Amino acid sequence: MTEKNTVGSYEFVAEPFCSDFTGHIALGVLGNFLLNVAEFHASDRGFGIITLNEGHYTWVLSRLVLEFDAMPRQTERFTIQTWVENVYRLFTDRNFAVLDKDGKYIGYARSVWAMIDLDTRKPVDLLNVYSGGITSYICDKECPIEKAGKIKVVSETPVRELVMRYSDIDINGHVNSIRYIDHILDLFPLDLYKSKRVKRFEIAYINECHYGDTLLFLCDDKGAGEYHVEIKKKDGGEVVCRSKVIFI
Amino acid sequence: MTEKNTVGSYEFVAEPFCSDFTGHIALGVLGNFLLNVAEFHASDRGFGIITLNEGHYTWVLSRLVLEFDAMPRQTERFTIQTWVENVYRLFTDRNFAVLDKDGKYIGYARSVWAMIDLDTRKPVDLLNVYSGGITSYICDKECPIEKAGKIKVVSETPVRELVMRYSDIDINGHVNSIRYIDHILDLFPLDLYKSKRVKRFEIAYINECHYGDTLLFLCDDKGAGEYHVEIKKKDGGEVVCRSKVIFI
Known part of the structure; x- marks a missing residue:
């Protein structure tokens, strides 16, 4: 083709x-x-x-x-x-x-x-x-960026706790995939965005969330502008997604 | 013209x-x-x-x-x-x-x-x-909806408290006008949106907010699907905006 x-x-x-x-x-x-x-x-x-x-x-x-x-x-x-x-x-x-x-x-x-x-x-x-x-x-057009890697978060102290509301929910009744990106980027201070920008953003979706779920955000600062984030359900501790954000 | x-x-x-x-x-x-x-x-x-x-x-x-x-x-x-x-x-x-x-x-x-x-x-x-x-x-094309009216909120107990973050801020350094709409609609339970829809939404912008401001949301239930909302700064109590939401 x-x-x-x-x-x-x-x-x-x-x-x-x-x-x-x-x-x-x-x-x-x-x-x-x-x-x-x-x-x-x-x-x-x-x-x-x-x-x-x-x-x-x-x-x-x-x-x-x-x-x-x-x-x-x-x-x-x-x-x-x-x-x-x-x-x-x-x-x-x-x-x-x-x-x-x-x-x-x-x-x-x-x-x-x-x-x-x-x-x-x-x-x-x-x-x-x-x-x-x-x-x-299927097409063999070049995509010169690395595939998603494994993400591991060791921190156990949430940096944010957030209840999923109306605007978070998509037509399937789950939290919208992109809303997690917004919520993860909101973990970082505005000053970081003034001096740097997001070069690479990875997210792995693991379990679905619903309206009313309370999410806990855990974040490891790996240095040199790299952060690993895990979102877990407060009730039960199930991992929802893991993300890697690299600022340059 | x-x-x-x-x-x-x-x-x-x-x-x-x-x-x-x-x-x-x-x-x-x-x-x-x-x-x-x-x-x-x-x-x-x-x-x-x-x-x-x-x-x-x-x-x-x-x-x-x-x-x-x-x-x-x-x-x-x-x-x-x-x-x-x-x-x-x-x-x-x-x-x-x-x-x-x-x-x-x-x-x-x-x-x-x-x-x-x-x-x-x-x-x-x-x-x-x-x-x-x-x-x-200037054009005299018809706009058959009522102009914005006065909105008064009597409740003094916040239904939500929210810190303004990266995604809330627009290019002028203030909280984006539309983000208030999202935050206000997020005050209402998903069940309300299952049985009703927003027929009319009014908002009056009074004072600007910045990154890091903590906002308090006050809400009067006026009955028959009508809600009046006031957003105030937690620090100082300055009114940020007032809104009227009518569900049918």
Whole structure:
């Protein structure tokens, strides 16, 4: 299959009221754009969430890695490209590239997804669903950022405790994947964002949360601008997600 | 001036990852769209924030009223129209209409703005700035929702206490106007959103907040789905904003 059909390309404008205080698009907003683009690309090819829901399947985001040399500034145009790198039995790797207004690559992202059956909540075999049709979109376009690594957090003293509310909940009734990014970035002081920026952000989603859950945020400062974060449920201690944030 | 030049019209898609758990565009997201559209409309006519900043002025949102018969559903196209209803010495009224994918009016919004000098923080005379040019865009298009009314909150016991963090802060260094909407909607239980929806949302911005401020949320339940909310600074008790939320 040609790259033309395997790589989806979508243009956006970094709108003034979607920026953080530095005037650049907020990482969470960009994360939402990536998920939207994943959905556009998949649904154009017959395997988006909305098509899947009719077949009682849905996509579940398992890992997300974002790495940027620069972030689009407010009012600037930018482009997101997305493609499927691999399809395994239980997971698929979807990559992204972000290009600035001049068409220069300014960042990449990697994501890992599973498909689940909405009735049984069990994973679906991606090599057999839709007659293995997803594999026909695999593309070998380069994604020159490292895959997600293992994250281990040793701290046991929460730096924040937060109850999940209305705005945290997505259409599946769980806490929205991107909201965790916002909540994690909110752990760091504004002064850090004044002198540095997030170069790389990794998150591994482990267990789902619901409305009313109280979350505990644990954070290890690894030095040199690297932080490892774990979010746990206060009730029961189940790990919700782990994240690595690297500021430069 | 013809309506063609005074009314700006902008098309959007309610993206899947910008919806609340009901699958409709979240009110805060729509609020951001309105502010973006206000900026597009103003900057196309020479008086947007970015043009103004070069002249050391900026717009400050004073009041916002949103009233909807229905909210756009995810993946649906919708249109936002905006126009200037009035220009006074210290304030200007800007209205909005939202049309669904079939071109039917599904909601309206009213906003009141002041312009301030970034050096002195004092208001600018809108009838004289830019040789009174803003007044030439006044338009008498209908906006059939009530203007913002007075809001009084009697409760003195906070229902929530929240510290302002990185994601709350906008490019001016203050708490983002729309974030207050998100925080206010988060006061209400998910069950309320399951049986009802926000029909009307009013907010009056009174004092600015900064990073690190602790805010107290006070709420009067007026019955019949109407709630009055006041946000105050914990330190000093200064009122930040007052809001009226009507669920039906």
